[in-house]
Amino acid sequence: MPSVLYARILEAHANVAEPIRMWTICNLVIQQLVRQIDPEQVGIVASIMQCLSPSNDDQKVHNLRVQFQEKSPAMKDVADRSYFLGAESLVGQTVVNCRPAVIQDLHHNAAPLVVHQVEKMNSAAAYPLQKGGRVAGGLLILSTQKQYFSPARQALIQSYAHLLNLAFRDNEFYPLEDIALQIMPSEAVQDAYLLAFNQQVNELLSRAERNGHSLARPQAEQMAIEIFIESMKK
Numbered sequence: 001m002p003s004v005l006y007a008r009i010l011e012a013h014a015n016v017a018e019p020i021r022m023w024t025i026c027n028l029v030i031q032q033l034v035r036q037i038d039p040e041q042v043g044i045v046a047s048i049m050q051c052l053s054p055s056n057d058d059q060k061v062h063n064l065r066v067q068f069q070e071k072s073p074a075m076k077d078v079a080d081r082s083y084f085l086g087a088e089s090l091v092g093q094t095v096v097n098c099r100p101a102v103i104q105d106l107h108h109n110a111a112p113l114v115v116h117q118v119e120k121m122n123s124a125a126a127y128p129l130q131k132g133g134r135v136a137g138g139l140l141i142l143s144t145q146k147q148y149f150s151p152a153r154q155a156l157i158q159s160y161a162h163l164l165n166l167a168f169r170d171n172e173f174y175p176l177e178d179i180a181l182q183i184m185p186s187e188a189v190q191d192a193y194l195l196a197f198n199q200q201v202n203e204l205l206s207r208a209e210r211n212g213h214s215l216a217r218p219q220a221e222q223m224a225i226e227i228f229i230e231s232m233k234k
Contacts, residue, residue, distance in 0.1 A: 001159055005032050013166045023068075025167035030070040033141075033160045037153060043144030044072045045121070048129075048164065049091050050137040051174055052084075053222055060180040063225070064092060064137060074144075075120075082194065084225070086184040091138040094126040096179055098135055101126045102154060104147045122146040125154060127161040134173035139164060193228050200224045 005028065012024045030046050038044035048068040051061045064085040086092050094101050102125045103109050121142040129136045139161045143149070149157075184190070201220045208215035 001036070001156070002032065005029075005163075009163060009166060018169075022167045022169075026068045026164065027070075029160055029163050029167070030068055033157070034070045034072055037141065037156065038072045038143075041072045041074045042148075043074045043120075045075055045142045046070045047091075047140045047142075048137065049085060049095075049140065050168075051095070051135065051172070051179070052225060054174070054178060058180070060178055061174050062086065062180060062182045063184060064089075064095065064181070065225075067137075083187060083190055084184050084228075087181040088183045090124055091126040091140045092181045094128050095135050095138045096176075096181055098128050098130050098133070098176055100128070100154070100158065102149050104149060120144060123148045125149045125157055127157055129161055129164050129168065131165050131173050134175050135179060136165070136168040136173045197224060197228075200227070 008028055009025055012021065012028065016024045026048055030048060034044050034046050037046075046069065047066050049064040050067045052063045052065055054061050066082050066085070087096065090101055090103065102123075104123050106122055106124055121144060123143045123146055125141045127139045129138060139157070141149075141157055201217065201224050204220040204223055205215055205217065208220070
């Protein structure tokens with residue numbers, strides 16, 4: 001791992017304003033990760049998933065959301081996605097158990113765990129973003145090659161996962177007893193919802209303004225997410 005990367009991340013952690021600190025650090029890390037893990041550009045997709053804020057009902061984390069994604073140039077035709085993930089997913093199980101998971105052949109995998117974009121991919125590695133037994137999300141790496149995640153590559157990905165901890169605030173790490181991931185619907189079901197997601201957020205903001213209430217966009221997004229999740233329970 002290049003020493004210049006450490007320097008740039010530490011500089012960003014010290015000097016970048018909080019609203020864009022996470023975006024800056026995650027992008028620095030994930031871009032270098034893809035370059036180093038896939039120097040021959042055989043095909044890699046790396047995604048950072050974050051725990052969504054706990055539910056108001058029980059103060060538990062029920063879902064993850066894809067926040068950042070980086071791809072090898074060979075995968076430029078793979079669409080960027082922002083799915084919600086839960087207990088049905090490989091990265092969800094990694095978060096729940098707070099330990100890495102590697103599948104060297106996705107098409108002959110005994111564990112019935114969902115890995116998005118699996119039709120193009122043949123192996124996967126997932127790592128929790130954890131600090132002192134508390135977890136903020138997960139890092140998922142997909143490869144077009146079977147048996148791609150050698151011990152050396154696994155160790156390297158683990159180092160990048162440790163670096164990503166600097167992107168998150170302390171209050172974005174949750175104790176394991178507060179992680180209660182639910183099963184999320186399929187990509188097809190989520191696609192229909194996500195098409196209308198921004199419209200719903202804007203409607204919530206407009207309604208709050210009409211009623212004389214103060215509502216920040218992150219709060220409106222969280223409300224829209226909770227509406228979506230509740231609708232999936234019906």
